[in-house]
Amino acid sequence: xxxDAVRLIPADDSSWRLEAYLRRGGYQAARxxxxxxAPQDVIAEVRRSGLRGRGGAxxxxxxxxxxxxxxxxxxxxxxxxxxxxxxxxFKDRAILVRNPHQLxxxxxxxxxxxxxxxxxxxxxxxxxSIAGRLxxxxxxxxxxxxxxxxxxxxxxGLEVVVHFGAGAYICGEETALLESVEGRRGQPRLKPPFPAxxxxxxxxxxxxxxxxxxxxxxxxxxxxxxxxxQGILKDGGTRLFGVSGAVxxxxxYELPVGTPLRTIIETHAxxxxxxxxxxxxxxxxxxxxxxxxxxxxxxxxxxxLARAGSMLGSAGVIVIGDRTPxxxxxxxxxxxxAHESCGQCTPCRLGTSWIHKIVSRMAGGKxxxxxxxxxxxxxxxxxxxxxxxxxxxxxLPVHALVSKFRDELEQEFSR
Amino acid sequence: MSGMKMVGLxxxxxxxxxxxxxxxxxxxxxxxxxxxxxxxxxxFEAEGNCRxxxxxxxxxxxxxxxxxxxxxxxxxxxxxxxxxxxxxxDVLEFLLAEHPLDCPICxxxxxxxxxxxxxxxxxxxxxxVEAKEKRDKKVAIGxxxxxxxxxxxxxxxxxxxxxxxxxxxxxxxxxxxxxAEIGTYDGVPVDNNYSGNLVDICPVGAITDTDFRFKTRAWxxxxxxxxxxxxxxxxxxxxxxxxxxxxxxDERKVFRIKAGENPSxxxxxxxxxGRAGRRDIDERRHVRVMKNAVPxxxxxWQKALADVTARIRAVPGPERSAKIAxxxxxxxxxxxxxLARRIFAESLGLGKISFADPKPxxxxxxxxxxxxxxxxxxxxxxxxxxxxxxxDTLAAAEVVLVFGSHLLEHFxxxxxxxxxxxxxxxxxxxxxxxxxxxxxxxxxxxxxPAEKSGTYxxxxxxxxxxxxxxxxxxxxxxxxxxxxxxxxxLGLNRGEPDAC
Numbered sequence: 085x086x087x088d089a090v091r092l093i094p095a096d097d098s099s100w101r102l103e104a105y106l107r108r109g110g111y112q113a114a115r116x117x118x119x120x121x122a123p124q125d126v127i128a129e130v131r132r133s134g135l136r137g138r139g140g141a142x143x144x145x146x147x148x149x150x151x152x153x154x155x156x157x158x159x160x161x162x163x164x165x166x167x168x169x170x171x172x173x174f175k176d177r178a179i180l181v182r183n184p185h186q187l188x189x190x191x192x193x194x195x196x197x198x199x200x201x202x203x204x205x206x207x208x209x210x211x212x213s214i215a216g217r218l219x220x221x222x223x224x225x226x227x228x229x230x231x232x233x234x235x236x237x238x239x240x241g242l243e244v245v246v247h248f249g250a251g252a253y254i255c256g257e258e259t260a261l262l263e264s265v266e267g268r269r270g271q272p273r274l275k276p277p278f279p280a281x282x283x284x285x286x287x288x289x290x291x292x293x294x295x296x297x298x299x300x301x302x303x304x305x306x307x308x309x310x311x312x313x314q315g316i317l318k319d320g321g322t323r324l325f326g327v328s329g330a331v332x333x334x335x336x337y338e339l340p341v342g343t344p345l346r347t348i349i350e351t352h353a354x355x356x357x358x359x360x361x362x363x364x365x366x367x368x369x370x371x372x373x374x375x376x377x378x379x380x381x382x383x384x385x386x387x388x389l390a391r392a393g394s395m396l397g398s399a400g401v402i403v404i405g406d407r408t409p410x411x412x413x414x415x416x417x418x419x420x421x422a423h424e425s426c427g428q429c430t431p432c433r434l435g436t437s438w439i440h441k442i443v444s445r446m447a448g449g450k451x452x453x454x455x456x457x458x459x460x461x462x463x464x465x466x467x468x469x470x471x472x473x474x475x476x477x478x479x480l481p482v483h484a485l486v487s488k489f490r491d492e493l494e495q496e497f498s499r
Numbered sequence: 500m501s502g503m504k505m506v507g508l509x510x511x512x513x514x515x516x517x518x519x520x521x522x523x524x525x526x527x528x529x530x531x532x533x534x535x536x537x538x539x540x541x542x543f544e545a546e547g548n549c550r551x552x553x554x555x556x557x558x559x560x561x562x563x564x565x566x567x568x569x570x571x572x573x574x575x576x577x578x579x580x581x582x583x584x585x586x587x588x589d590v591l592e593f594l595l596a597e598h599p600l601d602c603p604i605c606x607x608x609x610x611x612x613x614x615x616x617x618x619x620x621x622x623x624x625x626x627x628v629e630a631k632e633k634r635d636k637k638v639a640i641g642x643x644x645x646x647x648x649x650x651x652x653x654x655x656x657x658x659x660x661x662x663x664x665x666x667x668x669x670x671x672x673x674x675x676x677x678x679a680e681i682g683t684y685d686g687v688p689v690d691n692n693y694s695g696n697l698v699d700i701c702p703v704g705a706i707t708d709t710d711f712r713f714k715t716r717a718w719x720x721x722x723x724x725x726x727x728x729x730x731x732x733x734x735x736x737x738x739x740x741x742x743x744x745x746x747x748x749d750e751r752k753v754f755r756i757k758a759g760e761n762p763s764x765x766x767x768x769x770x771x772x773g774r775a776g777r778r779d780i781d782e783r784r785h786v787r788v789m790k791n792a793v794p795x796x797x798x799x800w801q802k803a804l805a806d807v808t809a810r811i812r813a814v815p816g817p818e819r820s821a822k823i824a825x826x827x828x829x830x831x832x833x834x835x836x837x838l839a840r841r842i843f844a845e846s847l848g849l850g851k852i853s854f855a856d857p858k859p860x861x862x863x864x865x866x867x868x869x870x871x872x873x874x875x876x877x878x879x880x881x882x883x884x885x886x887x888x889x890x891d892t893l894a895a896a897e898v899v900l901v902f903g904s905h906l907l908e909h910f911x912x913x914x915x916x917x918x919x920x921x922x923x924x925x926x927x928x929x930x931x932x933x934x935x936x937x938x939x940x941x942x943x944x945x946x947x948p949a950e951k952s953g954t955y956x957x958x959x960x961x962x963x964x965x966x967x968x969x970x971x972x973x974x975x976x977x978x979x980x981x982x983x984x985x986x987x988x989l990g991l992n993r994g995e996p997d998a999c
Contacts (some may be wrong), residue, residue, distance in 0.1 A: 106560070154703050156635060182656070252675070254675075265500075269671070269672060272548040274567055275565075276543065297531070382994065406549055422676055423676060424675075424676070425675065425676040425681030426676070426679075427653065427672070427674070427675045427676045427677065428548045428653075428654070428679075429547075429548050429549075429550055430548065430549050430550050430551075430590050430594055430653075431550055431589065431590065431592050431593055433593075433653070433676055433677055433679060434593035434594065434596055434597060434677060436676065436677070437597075437632075437676060437677035438593070438596055438627065438629065441629035441630070442629065445629065458626055464589075465586075465589030465590075465592070465593065468560075468561040468562065469550050469553065469561075469562065469589070470550065471547055471548065
């Protein structure tokens with residue numbers, strides 16, 4: 085069990101309130117960082133903790149911060165990625181609703197460490213209805229002097245603005261997010277230059293996921309060693325595993341990084357309902373290649389899942405039961421990416437649409453034996469060939485579904 | 500390229516040098532290796548959306564963009580490995596999947612990048628059996644431009660041109676994924692003096708020009724580079740014409756003028772006025788000598804010019820300065836002006852040499868200048884001090900030679916015909932038919948600038964020599980030949996009068 089004080093999602097009813105957060109020891113880490121630490125020591129501590137990005141790519145957070153040029157008079161920005169659009173993922177939402185102050189404290193510490201005076205929280209448009217608590221938390225923090233000029237009596241000041249997206253998956257990609265905040269069409273930028281050097285409004289910018297930043301207070305408060313020890317393997321800390329689909333207790337589980345996938349599904353989420361067997365599991369949000377039932381004994385950390393041919397991604401675990409035809413899963417997957425491709429790069433724009441058209445035809449009973457190989461070829465033409473990772477995000481799950489469940493899909497043609 | 504630091508890189512096994520800061524794509528081009536591309540354009544920063552220029556770079560796990568990768572010492576690049584060739588094929592297959600394949604009725608056929616690359620890098624059988632997206636094929640986006648959204652490959656060159664070159668930003672990308680399309684904002688059309696460049700830079704047949712649409716096929720066009728005569732910028736242009744087949748045997752038609760490339764003048768752009776200059780070459784042309792406003796089928800310009808020579812010779816030497824008047828213009832080439840100076844100023848000693856030019860217009864802050872003549876600097880360099888003629892002085896002459904029809908821009912038709920009415924010998928040398936024709940005794944057809952070779956000096960003093968971009972109609976010659984013949988007829992070459 086994880087003690088309540090470090091939970092990303094506290095159990096108490098009014099957990100989002102400032103007084104509840106202060107009772108849990110809230111804002112002490114930020115006070116410690118701002119009043120007693122040098123900015124570079126904050127970065128060093130986070131680097132030492134081994135905290136990896138919780139948005140999907142798993143890039144070491146402290147390393148990312150260290151890429152931002154130090155000093156200088158030019159503005160630097162922090163963008164908080166709350167665009168949580170990966171299907172099967174609902175962890176950032178929980179933090180925004182249940183523990184917004186922990187996110188704000190993480191933002192304060194990150195901004196202090198990197199030397200940032202302005203942060204934007206980019207919240208997906210679909211979360212506008214739940215963003216009230218975040219706005220409320222911001223007002224409470226401002227009233228307490230945790231935000232604004234001269235935080236904790238220092239000369240460090242920080243302003244935080246909430247910015248809503250308008251319903252595009254692609255705006256969760258960090259450079260598309262920047263374009264969107266700047267008021268332009270949300271589509272990824274060509275890299276390099278990387279945002280740490282040329283980011284928001286062409287200034288050095290850090291972009292971190294909500295869950296990533298929410299881990300920062302305990303790293304600073306309790307130390308990097310403590311944090312690292314929370315993980316089972318090399319990766320430190322805990323993860324919010326969102327389990328959905330064919331399980332008895334779907335929900336969000338905060339568990340040490342490295343907890344085996346099977347344990348998450350069987351022990352925590354209660355396994356599949358009676359009479360249902362697991363057919364497939366998507367381990368890290370829809371973009372993560374699907375695993376077969378015999379591949380579930382994998383520790384849920386970045387490296388182990390990469391070795392297993394998939395990815396930890398956003399840690400959204402989608403359990404697919406044996407009553408769900410794989411063709412349905414394939415259809416939903418293909419439709420999603422065809423709908424969400426920004427249309428910038430040729431392979432993604434036309435590949436996602438083409439695959440969706442084939443799969444729709446198959447679902448309409450008009451599949452041809454050559455279709456599966458064609459889908460694999462098209463996925464191959466997208467993978468690694470686009471500006472942003474969405475080409476891969478669309479190609480990999482489709483490729484895995486077709487290659488791992490080929491027998492079942494081929495039966496569609498004989499029917 | 501002196502002073503520019505060079506770096507050495509390996510391209511397909513060859514060690515080549517390229518200036519620091521250039522892209523792999525450009526470095527390959529300099530080394531004679533063509534890397535196919537749609538969205539890259541040398542005038543803009545790399546965009547990287549078409550994914551056609553992917554190449555292998557040593558030690559990098561994925562294929563990289565040749566357009567955005569900057570060369571560095573020791574870089575090892577491979578442009579034709581199996582994975583590169585496969586990636587190109589894949590991009591072509593994706594683009595062609597939703598392409599309407601209406602090449603037989605597409606204006607771009609024959610000069611289309613998609614066609615060209617399929618021929619060179621594709622040649623696969625089609626595998627797309629789904630229903631293609633139906634899109635608008637004739638969207639009027641402004642200024643005679645039509646957008647065919649089915650042909651569009653979304654390279655966004657047009658969008659970037661309007662944002663970065665004209666700064667007008669009329670076009671944008673709307674919708675996303677396969678529904679993404681180019682469009683105007685709230686229907687506000689493209690409206691600037693450089694709109695025609697959108698047709699030039701569209702790598703496929705998505706943006707076409709109503710002035711060219713369905714008129715001919717690209718492969719019939721003969722391309723003649725020249726210098727634009729519309730203003731004093733001196734942009735490089737290419738006049739594209741057809742002579743004979745598939746037109747009639749003696750027929751000649753200029754179908755369009757496109758931008759030529761000249762980094763020190765216009766880069767790769769020209770203005771719409773320059774493009775519209777197509778009409779000056781083909782329309783309202785004089786092709787016969789006219790006497791008293793009646794075309795003379797049998798009368799050659801040489802014979803008619805003998806008459807002019809005789810009238811000039813009939814004026815006694817000492818009286819010539821007062822009794823012979825010449826009106827020139829700043830569209831003449833330097834070569835023509837030098838000859839004109841020798842004949843009229845130095846040999847005949849005329850006092851009445853004036854200039855009538857098109858009136859200045861507003862400069863547009865980019866290429867188009869206020870001056871609407873190509874060679875005002877050449878006029879000065881040839882030793883003339885151009886002044887507008889005074890009609891009363893003109894009226895006092897006995898022989899008048901007018902080159903060009905621009906008097907009309909400065910004086911009313913009535914005033915000019917009144918001034919010319921009492922002059923016994925009045926000759927007009929003009930490329931185009933116009934109201935002045937009625938006032939002249941003989942009208943000589945002359946060539947337009949595109950039909951000449953010569954030199955213009957542009958607004959910045961740059962001397963640019965050019966060749967004949969298109970043949971003049973039979974029996975029509977440049978003023979250079981007329982001046983030469985005049986010089987012969989007046990005995991200025993060998994001291995004795997001579998026929999041409």
